[in-house]
Amino acid sequence: MTNRETETTICATNKISADRDARKAFEIAKHDIAQSFLQELDKVITQGRLSELAETTGGIRLSWTNKLNTTAGRANWKRETVRTRNPDGSEASIRYRHHASIELAEKVIDDQHRLLNVIAHEFCHLANFMVSGITNNPHGKEFKVWAAKCSRRFGDRGIEVTTKHSYDIDFKYVWECTSCAMEYKRHSKSINPDRHRCGACKNPLKQTKPVPRAGARKPSEYQTFMKEQMRLLKEENPKTPQKEIMRRVADRWSSREAASVDEVAVGIEHLDLDGADGSESRTA
Known part of the structure; x- marks a missing residue:
């Protein structure tokens, strides 16, 4: 390897290490970053109006979820009407309780820039719902007004609120037709390429990320036995608990192993008795 190739390899290794360290640091800090920026948005953009409206229900809740796979975030809002009545049954007062939350996608948001933009986007939805009172046009002109305010005020921090999250999601696995x-x-x-085919042209698929290692290990004899016996026992005993099925399979394997040992022992004994030259031998 030349000096230049060595330097290139070292640089690539250092970059991978730096990226890994950055991701770890982000994972540790992301909850505090999200909460702090949400509070800042509310204070600067709506003068604390959202927190005030949601105060009786515990404020705006932030949660991280693994269930959002194709979008980076989701704003949830519900208004509860509370009516009080006079002793004669007439209505005395009406008040509203705002339930507001923002869900953040664990699998999509992987750096601070993306996190801040997602929170700003979902914050605009909540402002649109709770302050503007718009519930039937989530990305209409009122939303765009809130988006422009956020982008203008926090543009120096890379915030640009648009009508959709245009992120390239980093999927862990990729297959190609x-x-x-x-x-x-x-x-x-x-996806199992042995079982699944392309939905467009029905041809085979191959995994491209991560690239499968050459010469994948075959299942061991024990793994093959367990898989087959589990299937048979489940078919024979559909109502039997999984724990009991596994115990029975383990017993069958133990019995099989014991039988194999006996066969080997008998074979060795025969060899000893017969002798290598055909003569009888004994040991004391």
Whole structure:
């Protein structure tokens, strides 16, 4: 390897290490960053109006979820009407309780820039719901007014609120059709090329991320036995608990192993008795 190639390899390794450290630091700090920026948005953009409206229900709740796979965030709002009545049954007063929350996608938001922009976007939705009273046109002109305010006030921090989250989601697994090059992206290894085909042209798929290691290990004899026996026992005993099924399979494996040991022992004994030269032998 030349000096230049060595330097390139070192630089690439250092970048990977730096990216890994940055992700770890973000994971530790992201909850505090999100809460702090939400409070700042409310104070600067709506003069604390959202916190005031949601105070009786515990304020605006922030939560991180693994269930959002294709969008970075979601704003949730509900207005509860509370009526009080006089002793004669007439209505005395009406008040409203605002339930507001923002969900943030664990699998999509992977850096601070994206986090701040997602919170700003969802904050504008809540402002649109709770202050402007718009519930049937989430990205209409009123939303755009709130978006412009946020972008103008926090533009120096990279905030630009648009009508949608235009992020490239970093999926952990990717498969590609061997014929039409259609890609299938997932957060988990939920596609099996041996069983699944391209939905567009029905041709085989190949995994491209991460690239499978060559010469994948075959299942061991024990794994094959367990899989087959689990299937058989479940078919024979559909109402039997999983724990009991596993115990029975383990017993079958133990019995099989014991039988194998006996067979080996008998074979060795025969060899000892017969002798290598065909003569009888004994040991004391």
